[in-house]
Each structure stands twice: as C-alpha cells, then as structure tokens.
Amino acid sequence: MRSFASLSALCCVLPSVAAVTIAAINGNAYISPLKGESVSGVEGLVTAIGEDGFYLRSSTPDSDDATSESIYVYGSSAVSNVTVGDVITLSGKVTEYRSQTAYLYLTEITSPSSIVIKSSGSDVIPVVIGKERSPPTEVYSGLDTGDVYAVPNNVSQISVANPVLKPELYAMDFWESLSGELVSLTDLTIITKPNQYGDVFVRGNWDVSGLNEHGGLTMTANDSNPEAIKIGTPLDGTSNRDDSKVGDTVEDVIGVVQWKFGQYMVLPLTALNVTSSNNTAATPSTLVAKGTCNSLSIGSYNVENLAPTSSNVNKIADHIANYLHGPAVMCLQEIQDDSGPTDDGIVSANLTLSTLADLISAAGGPTYSFTEIPPLDNADGGQPGGNIRVAYLYNPSIVRLRNENIGSATDSTEVLPSAELTYNPGLIDPTNEAWDESRKPLAAAWETLDGKNKFFTVNVHLSSKGGGSSLQGDLRPPVNGAVEKRLAQATVVANFITTLLETSPNAKILATGDFNEFSFVEPLKSLVENSGLREVDDIVGIPYTERYTYIYDSNHQQLDHMFISRGMARNVKVEHVHVNTWVNYDESGSDHDPSVGVFDVCQVPVGGEGVCKGKKKGVRRV
Template sequence: MKTFATALSLALPAAAVTISEINGNAFLSPYEGETVSGVEGLVTAIGEDGFYLRSTSPDSDDATSESIYVYGSSSVSKVSVGDIITLSGKVSEYRSSDDYLYLTELTSPSSIVVQSTGNKVAPVVIGKDRSPPTEAYSSLDTGDVLAVPNNVSQISVDNPVLQPESYGMDFWESLSGELVSLTGLTIITKPNQYGDVFVRGDWAVTGLNGHGGLTQTADGEYCGILSHDPADKIDSNPEAIKIGSPLDGTSNSDSSRVGDTVEDVTGVVQWKYGQYMVLPSTALKVTGSDDTVASASSLTGDGTCKALAIGSYNVENLSPSSDTIEAIADHIANYLNGPAIMCLQEIQDNDGETDDGVVDANVTLSTLADLISAAGGPEYDFTEIAPIDGENGGAPGGNIRVAYLYDPSIVQLRNPNPGTASEANEVLSGPELKYNPGLIAPTNEAWDASRKPLVAAWETVDGKNTFFTINVHFASKGGGSYLQGDERPPVNGGVDQRTSQAEIVASFVASILAENSSAKILATGDFNEFSFVQPLTTFASKSGLTELDEVVGIDPLERYTYIYDSNHEQLDHIFVSEALGEGAQMEHIHVNTWVNYDDAPSDHDPTVALFNVCE
C-alpha cells in the first residue's frame, strides 16, 4: 500500500511547470500534492508500470533532476521512447517503508498529447557528463555514515538542498529518473537472488582493492585504529551504483562474480529497495570473468612455540548435517594449513535448527574434526561450553556458540577446569583463570540473545609457554537501517550492545595484563563491527590490545572478510597484546568473498596468523 509525504506547499494548482521545477533542488518536491498541467518532456524509457520523462527545457542547475518517473500502467501504451509529449498529473512522493527515501513522481497522468515522435534519446554519460563523489553520502551525516548517535535527522524531515558535487546520495538524487549510460563496468559484489549487483565504471573511485572491489576505509585511505582520529571520516564508497532489474522484463545473471566485467549499461536512475540503482534497459551481459581463486595460506606452524598458528573462522550456522561442512573442513586443512588452534564462531548444536532442547555440540565439532583429518589436516580435539537453550540468539533451535579446535600434539589447556553456561570466569593471580575454558560475564545483560565470549589459557605440550585466547561473536547488526536510507546517520544496528560487550571483554583483558603486563593475549572472532567504529575503538583503547592487521602492516585496502552492499568490509578481527604481536604474521584467506554465494560455504572469510609464544 502506498504512503505519501505530507504536502509541502499550499500553492494553487500549477500550470506549465518544468520537470526541474517539479523536482526542485532538494529531495522532496516543492509541488508535492499538487496537480500540474502542460508538463512537456521527452520519453526516454518505459517500464511495466510507467515511463520516464526528460525535460525539453532544462535549467543550468545540476541539483535539479531534469527527469521524472510517470507512474500509471494505463499510460504506458500511449507513449513510445522518443516521443515528446505534454501531460497533466499529480506530484507525489512515494515510499513503501518508513526507512526508505521518497521517490518524486507524477501520478494519475492525463491529457497526454504526443507533440512529435522519433526524437533522439541520448543518455547522460556517467564519468563524462557527470561524475559521482567518492567519499561522503549525505550532508546530514556530518561526513561519517557510522557516527554515533545514529538517526539524528531524517532526509524526509530536513529535506536538505542537494549538493551533488559533494555527496553521493545527492548526486544520484539529482539524476533521479534520468536515462544514463555506464561504461567500463566491473562488478564489485556478489549478485543477489534477483541478479542485482553493484558496479564501478569509468569514473573515479576510492578503496579499490586487488580483486577489483571497493574496500570500506577510514578517511578514504587508512583504517588502522592507532592512526584513526575521532575527527576522521568513513569512506563507504558512494560512487558505486547498483544495477537492478531490467526494464524489459529480462533477468540479470545470478552467477556473476566479484571482478567480472560487463557490457556498457544504459538505464534509468531510481531509488528502490534501499539503494539508488540503475534499472537497465535489458539484462547485464558479462564480457570477462575474474577466475582468480584464493590460494592456500603461506603461513604454516612448525609445531614449536616459535611458529604457532592460530586461525579464526565464522562457519555460518554449522551443524553435522550442513551441506557446507566438508568445504569448511577443506578450508581449515588445506587453506589455513591446519592451525594449532582454530577459533570458530556459529557452531550449532548437534541437531542444528531443530528446536528440541538439545544444546550440546560435541557431534558437530567431532564431525568437523574428523572431516579435517580426512582432508589431510591435524587430528583435532575440541572444547566448548554449551549455552542455555535459546539464549544465544541466531537461528531458532541452533544454539550457536563459539568453540575451539586444537591440535593436542602442539598445545593443551593449562590446568583444565571448564566452567558452565552461567559461571562467570575470573582472572586469578598468576595470572590464571578460575575456569579454563570459561565464559566472560555470561549473565550480564550485554549478552542477551548473543553469544558469550569463551576465554582459554593454553600452554605448549611441554608446559613451558602460556598464552590466552578470547573467542568472540558480538551482537549482530540486525535492526540497522539502509546506508542510503532516510535515517542519517544510518542506524548501525546493535551498536550500543556491541559497545557494552567490547567494554566487558576489554576489562577482562586488562585484568590479565594487570597481573602480567607481558602476558600473551589474543582476542579474535566475528566482532560484527569495523575497526574504526565506536565498539572497536572502545575495545582497543580499554583493552590495551592492538589489531593485528596494523601490527603486521596488512594493506588497508586488503583488510576485508565480508561483502555487504557496495563494500568489502572487515567484521572479523584479531587483536593481540604487545608481547604476542612481536614478529607475528597474518593473512586473510578470501575463499568465500571471491566466489558466488552458492559456492561459498560461509559468508565470512577465515583468517590465520603465526605467533612466537615462547617464554
């Protein structure tokens, strides 16, 4: 059901206004709710439920779109591309969700008169006639789409004047309804179920990584925590544009991959389903395939304290019956080279999403361990603490949790004494753990419907070298709003909960370091957050740990483990104490972000690192 914005003008019905006057120089039309007549334009494209009209008397202001969508399926048969027409209609602002932007359109078209036919229809060439900004989305974000607090203002309320030379949303809004041409295109995301993909083209971009995607960074160049100042801004690549469903009813391929090239696209700009996109005249045609595949890590532990490998992997709702479990096992055995310790997230209970009270995951972990061994990896033991049924969030019945696999020929738990799902671990003098392994503050409300972090103290099998690991899976981003949506800055779902979680884990780390400032500590997992955003800047500052990407000097553009919308992002991190970071090495293994959804056993890439844990 359509909903419409409150009228912004009380003027009498207007006659013979231009399309640029209807659009105005802001997001919402100054003529909203009014009936206009004598509107003249060139039909540039036709869809199933309407057509697109370009002004025949354009103004000189780039902020005012010269095109508009005319909604009304009965009018489609009355016009053809290349017709110059006049018509009457009602200026409407439409959106189907409160999170969406309004689309300015003409509804109830009438009095359609074709003035001439066969006129030339030339698209606006992006990168030649107009080029998008590369860093900021909206003037209402104060330059940072991840600033807190979120949702301070809304475009539908403030209706800011468009500044298309400075802000990405303003740029695409200033072309709303316009026929454009995109050239030199490369796909930068996986296609969704409809074949929609984000692309970059023959225009300036920032954040370009080695595989052809765009990496989200701080200040457009660096995303390290130590170098990040609170005044720095986040670059989430507004220059990327989504290619939506073709106007002619064909379908885009759902098998394209990141880095594939496609033929030039001609289509119309429109805000739909959470983003600005170009609706192409016909389906995308892939012209070249990026068949680069991830290589096995160059890092391999040598079985001694001098080169001990630790991996981290969100294995996406893994149960014994998952059809992805063999691929996950292969990744651990042959791409991560069988680390001495594997820190796993999203391990489900023994019967997966059957909601019957089962919480143990011994079958899940033993099945995975057996498959890793069969694939040529180590013969792992495992340790976990089963959650209280239904309290960890995630898929109902799955009882996801974090867990460890470990190679008992290299490492062992130090003085093993497992805690329970409700027992809070403590740091004792030494430092030693009250429970090993044990959960950190599991009954604190910060972990409501969220995975509890599992801390363990390890030692090499000779008992001489001790170190600590904390395996985390912070609260999800569920409840967030669209990056290009009405709320500004966008709602970063769960940010307050993750900040509380970060403070709790950081305090635990600090208590270990208070006992021994030279303690070797690693915190890793799916933090569900970016290095340069409040939960993790809080964690880094209060824990005394440093992100390993920064310690080892990973190129900021190659720091990604996940793809969402137009961005390659890093949600999975390793943080280390100073003593553990000395001489460390690390690699992100892109076994999942570089392939199609159907070929990826997880939506996250794993990471592996090599450490000297010798005393």
C-alpha cells in the first residue's frame, strides 16, 4: 500500500467521525447528515479525475437508490496522487458548497488527507442510464405542488426543507441520488443549441415526453422535461464543439453526474463526438395569402435587438420576404433606435425600419411602409441605449391604417363609441405603472384599400423573465421572473380588448407578439379568460409538441403567440417557421422563430361570425 500524509495541513489533526461509507455521508436527502464534520477511513474506487478533484465510488454500496454511492473529493493537490481504478481510503471534511444562494448545494469531501491506496487497476464500470436507472419524465421536485410554474413562486427551498429523495417520482431527486456517480448515456440526440462552452442538453435511451418532430423536447402544461440532461465541460480538458444542431446524434457518453451552474449535468470524460448531423433546414411557410380580405396574412417576429447595422438584418429581411412570403402586416418586436445600443439620446427608428424594408424589397418581398411610436429615452428596458419598441411593417398595396393619427409615447389610445381609436396607431395606457421599464403595446386599426374591411392588431412585447431562477434550483417552485408584472400587463391588454369588443362584439382583433410567457401560465391564462380571445394554435389544432418559437435550457417553448377574437376566427391558418431554432447561433437571425397566419377579415352581417373549430386536436390544418 502507498500512503500520503495530510495534503492540507500536516501539523493539524482534526477530530473525525469513525469510518463511514459514502452512502452514509450523502444520506438520503439533499444535505448531508454529516455536514461540517470530519470523516476518516472513507473507502472507495476512483472513477474519474478532474482538474480540481476526483470522484470516489463506495466499495460497500447499500441497497437504497436514494443514497448516492459516489462523491466528489475536492482538492487539486490530491489529484496527482490517485489514478482511475485505485481503491483508496482517505480522511477529509464533509462540505456543502454552492456559489450562489439560488443554487443547490453540492455535497463533497474537502481537504482530503491520509490517502492510502489499497489497490490499483480495478475495473471502473459506469451505471447505465435507461437500463439500470431511468429518470422520471414530468415532475422536477415534490416541493413544486406538481407545477414548476405554480404561483406564488419560491414558497420553499430545498436547502431548508431538505426533502428525503424519491428518485422514482421526482427527476431532481433522481439526478441528486446519482451525484458524483460515473454513468453511461447511450443512443444520444442533441436537443438544444450549444452554448459558448459547447454545453448541450441531450436525450438518450430512456423514456422521454414532449418529443417533437425535429427531435427536441417541447414543454407543455405541467411537463418541462426534467428527464433531459446537460452535457458539460469534459474532464480531460478538451472542448465540445459549438456548431452542433438540434437533432444531431452523438457517441455514447461516459461521465459523472454533478450539479453545476444551475443544472444537473454529466461531465463527460472527453469531448462529445457528433456521429450524424441533422441537416434538415426550415422550409418556407406553406401559407401563401392572396392579399384579399378573405386571405390576408399577418406575421409576428421578435427580431432580437435589430438596428440598421445589426449583423442579422439581412437574415431577418430574407426570412420575412422568402419564408413568411411578405405578410400584408408584419408585427415586429425588439426594433432598436437608429443608433442601436449607443446611448446618445436618439429614439427614432426610421433608419432601422427603412433599412429593413429596403432589404426585404431587395430580397424579393413587398415594398413596405412602416409605423411606430418612439419611446421616451431609456424608459422601456432592453439593451441599454437601444430603446427597443414594437413596430409595424405593412404593404400599402393591400392595407392601410384607418384614419391614421399617430400618438406619442405618453398618449393613450382609447376606444370611441364608433369602434374607432383616438390614436391610430396608439399605445395602450402607456403611463400605467405596469409598463415601467417595459415596452408598451401598440394598437392599430387597419382596413383594406376599399375601406370596407376593418380589423385591429395589438402588437405586444411583455416584460422579460429576467430575475428568474433555474428550474433545477433551490427555490421551489422556481422563480418565474417578473411573472407578476406580466400578469398586470396582460390585464391592461385584456381590458383594452374587452372595451373594444363591448363597443363592437364582432370586431376582428389579433393580439400578437413576444409575450415572454407560456399559454399554460397565469398571465396568458388571465389574458384569455378576461379578453375572450382564443389562441390560434388551439383553434387550428397544432399539436402541443410543435408549438415552439424559442429554445431555453432543455426545452423547446412558445413565447410568441397569436390570440384572436371570435370575429377573426373564420378560416384562420397559422404556422411557426423554425428558421432560427433549427440552426446554431451563428446561422440564426434571431433567438425567436417568426409566426405567420392567414386570416379572413371580410366584413359579414352581424351575427354571421363563428369560431372555426378546426380538426381534432393533434392535427395541424394548413
């Protein structure tokens, strides 16, 4: 046997607990029952080594799946003294570590000392996920009351409640019960874009829910896909590639489970190797409108901080011209002022919008006019100096603003008894505190060129989810950043629409844009309930798994929506065009996908309107 004296302080002898197993150190909950205590005679097999420590698996495992049989030993000076396959004993201190208060604690042994190598060359066999152990597919934590988006948020904390792990029921408990363990992941498919470090989420040879046609996982009500696992930075110092795409397949991965930087992840022994690439590209929308009152297209697109000199402006123009087929009205979000993020007092976006319009025309699209209301300087949030706002492009050969009368940044458009707007376009209650440091919704009344067919749009960009916490974090349910603010904003929008419908029950209204929220969460549930609008996806029956315009962490998700009144629902069609979610960041024009719908805005006799029921749920009608 080889033995090593204390690697941290030779002169100090700490009182320690009698020899304990790794399972006893971890316990069957999130926080170790031996937290803060010194332990000795801890025996295990070295399964993997990183730059700052190594991973140790118990030589005497118990039969309880809730107690991890492995642990992280933190101490870079100890790394050179062990080799994978060594069976060792050591002493150290049981520590719970986290770098942020919203994170989970990681149970580890620190200040390793008295390392004794009992044998070397042992086989190191990983636990096969999907064969020996499989994660639950729906519920993250027993503290979430069944819904990670339940309100109120942050009712309890894992670090306080320290619940007993139930890995067969809750996915966070499952991954925690494998903390520090060497695992094997097989039949892997990448389900997200890589971040700047090459980290990606994958699904493998275990049950999943929410599988969409492109190979990713789409979040739905009460299911945000906790069975997905992130692949982090390789332990050998290599790097994962940053050009992979959703749907790419990779070689089987062997690595260790560890909670890090907001999520459970597997740190692979070496870099991911992509075995096949998903080269499926988004195709143009199948919806081609005729430009008549009974076939008029409207698009919606968050164009991600678009300024005249933005690197994405040509791609955005191509998407609108050739993938959305130049809708008669284009509802845009995140239009920046003419100087972009330069904080110089400029608020006009005339150059931004004219540049985009010219590029759309050059790409084969229509010759657009545009309208917007400049915000007060640095009052609406977003990138500092950028003064983002919502805006409209419109094809003047098909539609025009009805009785155009543009309001200012502080003018509130109101509904007249004649169902006309006092300002057109006009902001909805812009001085309401609900809109502090947020974009104000822009309402507009439109008509076909013969003046016979009127319809309304409400272009929105609700407050972002900034300040939220990780789905796999300490706070339960997780904090859905600014959810209360979005609820207040949705109420303001709903009140405006309700007033309009009280004045004109058959009014044709479309509320669209980046709502920064999901249909099944309180702000949008409230919008539907209080306004009487319906989501177009529901009307036409788009499968729930195909309702996505954005990717965040492990989930394909829908932040961008179209809601319509009963009068707008006849013969409606809609598509989400995945020009951005299907490619990596360098190839995308925005972090959002655009959507396009075709609508019938022809006037019909009072009482002649009705909701188109569409086909059975799960079938998209195009």
